[in-house]
Amino acid sequence: MRMTAGNLTFAFIVLGARLALATAAAPDVQLQMPNFDSLASNASDSVSITLDSGLLGIAAAFLDSSKPEDAAAKDLISGLKSIYVRNYTFDKDFTYPSADVDLLRKQLSAPVWQRLVGVRSGKKQANVDIYMSVNQNNVNGLVIIASEPREFTVVNIVGSIDLQKLRRLEGKFGIPKLQLEEKK
Amino acid sequence: MSRPDIDCVTEAEGCVSDDSLHRAAAGESAAFTALVRKHQRSVYSLALRMLADRHRAEDLAQDVFLQLHRSVASIESDAHLSFWLRKVTINRAIDRLRREPKYEEVSLDESLLLVSAAPAEDPLLQRQLRELVGRLPPAPRAVVLLRYQEDLDPTEIARTLSMSINTVKSHLKRSLAILREQVRDTTAVDSGGANPSKLDPSSPNVDQ
Amino acid sequence: MSNHLDDQLRNALRPVDPGEEFTQHVVQRLAHDKRRSRWSTPAGLQWLSAALAAAVVLGFLTAHAWQVRREQQGLEARKQLLEALRVTGEKLDLAYRVVNDEAHGTAGENSGA
Numbered sequence A: 001m002r003m004t005a006g007n008l009t010f011a012f013i014v015l016g017a018r019l020a021l022a023t024a025a026a027p028d029v030q031l032q033m034p035n036f037d038s039l040a041s042n043a044s045d046s047v048s049i050t051l052d053s054g055l056l057g058i059a060a061a062f063l064d065s066s067k068p069e070d071a072a073a074k075d076l077i078s079g080l081k082s083i084y085v086r087n088y089t090f091d092k093d094f095t096y097p098s099a100d101v102d103l104l105r106k107q108l109s110a111p112v113w114q115r116l117v118g119v120r121s122g123k124k125q126a127n128v129d130i131y132m133s134v135n136q137n138n139v140n141g142l143v144i145i146a147s148e149p150r151e152f153t154v155v156n157i158v159g160s161i162d163l164q165k166l167r168r169l170e171g172k173f174g175i176p177k178l179q180l181e182e183k184k
Numbered sequence B: 001m002s003r004p005d006i007d008c009v010t011e012a013e014g015c016v017s018d019d020s021l022h023r024a025a026a027g028e029s030a031a032f033t034a035l036v037r038k039h040q041r042s043v044y045s046l047a048l049r050m051l052a053d054r055h056r057a058e059d060l061a062q063d064v065f066l067q068l069h070r071s072v073a074s075i076e077s078d079a080h081l082s083f084w085l086r087k088v089t090i091n092r093a094i095d096r097l098r099r100e101p102k103y104e105e106v107s108l109d110e111s112l113l114l115v116s117a118a119p120a121e122d123p124l125l126q127r128q129l130r131e132l133v134g135r136l137p138p139a140p141r142a143v144v145l146l147r148y149q150e151d152l153d154p155t156e157i158a159r160t161l162s163m164s165i166n167t168v169k170s171h172l173k174r175s176l177a178i179l180r181e182q183v184r185d186t187t188a189v190d191s192g193g194a195n196p197s198k199l200d201p202s203s204p205n206v207d208q
Numbered sequence C: 001m002s003n004h005l006d007d008q009l010r011n012a013l014r015p016v017d018p019g020e021e022f023t024q025h026v027v028q029r030l031a032h033d034k035r036r037s038r039w040s041t042p043a044g045l046q047w048l049s050a051a052l053a054a055a056v057v058l059g060f061l062t063a064h065a066w067q068v069r070r071e072q073q074g075l076e077a078r079k080q081l082l083e084a085l086r087v088t089g090e091k092l093d094l095a096y097r098v099v100n101d102e103a104h105g106t107a108g109e110n111s112g113a
Helices: A005-017 A053-061 A068-077 A098-108 A163-167 B018-025 B029-051 B054-074 B078-099 B110-114 B123-133 B138-148 B154-161 B165-187 C002-012 C020-040 C043-110
Strands: A045-051 A080-089 A113-121 A126-135 A138-148 A151-159
Touching: A045 A053, A045 C043, A053 A068, A053 A080, A053 C043, A068 A080, A068 A163, A068 C043, A080 C043, A098 A113, A098 A138, A113 C043, A126 C043, A138 C043, A151 C043, A163 C043, B018 B029, B018 B054, B029 B054, B029 B078, B029 B138, B029 C020, B054 B078, B054 C020, B078 B138, B078 B154, B078 C043, B123 B138, B123 B165, B123 C002, B138 B154, B138 B165, B138 C002, B154 B165, B165 C002
Parallel strands: none
Antiparallel strands: A045 A080, A080 A151, A113 A126, A126 A138, A138 A151
16 A cells, blocks of 8 residues: 555554553563764764653653643653653764664564554655554554654654654644645 | 941941951841841842742841841851842742742732833833732742842852753743733733733733 | 843832831841840750751751752753654654655656656
8 A cells, every 4th residue: 555644644543543541561662772873973963862751750740731832742741651862963964874773673673563654755865664562452652763864863752652642743842734735 | 557348338327348247247236237237128129029928028038137147157258148148038938939839929900901011110010020020930030030130140140049051041031021921911902801911820801 | 122121120120128127127036036045045055056957957958959959850851851742743744744745746647747
């Protein structure tokens, strides 16, 4: 089946509908993050975020429910255990050394992971892979690997994830709403 | 014989010299009273604007000076004294505010909401600003007071409040944005009614 | 507006004097406290009182410092969380855009354009 934006949305909706608020015993789906030294040393800017359950709890206490951005964040993180982000930006087009990325992909080849999305854009030269871990119909892990000519990002979210809410991040946190054109 | 540097002439006028500090530390009442006179405006005003209550502010300010009396021997200079007084006043005020489940909300005088922000001196605007500052959360409120009442720069504020300088600048920027917005909201009042205060979600709308 | 607001704030927040009565109240409280401490604390134990008071003050300052640190930690954690969610949303958005671009590109090919 050819991947379209409509299919992608449908995939999210189906998986989102399967979401339960259970705390089923499932293996942790936290990736072992490589150091990414080769990326960091060439990056003009980098973001490294590690929020375990303790820090997520502290952050939640400081979210202001009267602000839409904070309220959305609070809603989203209620079932999460941890969030990891590694993001590297480069001044010029950068060919990533494959070793670190291969380490990630090797972990994602384990049976616990399913690749939900794998898109390659010739125009944008962007590759995006989205992996989910589903245990007894519960989504308990998410990984996004996005590589663009001047930016590389890995996101690993562990815990009970509501994909509908994730999808609704558009329009918040400075991300513009995506207007999908209707096919004529 | 050269005189030590002093701000004015006599202790009755509130003059303090480093010599006065030593004499106060040695137990001389007149010297300590002079210290109180010199700094009571600053201490009391900080307490008043943090707590938004005259009686509690007086109480707190008195406590600060009593604490000073116990600690005066450790004060090294007039500059150190100013720093110590600001720090202790703000810390005590913040502690008092944190112990309360919700700090008191100052209700805006409804008539203030109808006044436009005229240029130059505007007593009503100034009163409004004082009330708005009094409704900022404790930490940004302290930053604004140290900046605009005590005329400290961000580095000195950071030192007084044991904050990072970035946090100080962030508090200042956000507080000024809120104050600017609040003043603009109340000057843009139309016949449809005033905007509710963003600082106090429970404050009532004003019907005109 | 920025300088105007600065000036207005300085004017609004000019220190106010609590008056001579305030000074007298402080002096009276000092005298009262001195009498009380003389009466209730035998000379030999005054050092112990001072040490205990110092311990209480130290405890208070430590607790306050801990509170300030915790607030700073909380605000920093919130900032990091919002940044993490921003990046996540941005990359999900990228995936959608890539898919959308590819779909339009394919449609263009199929139409023979």
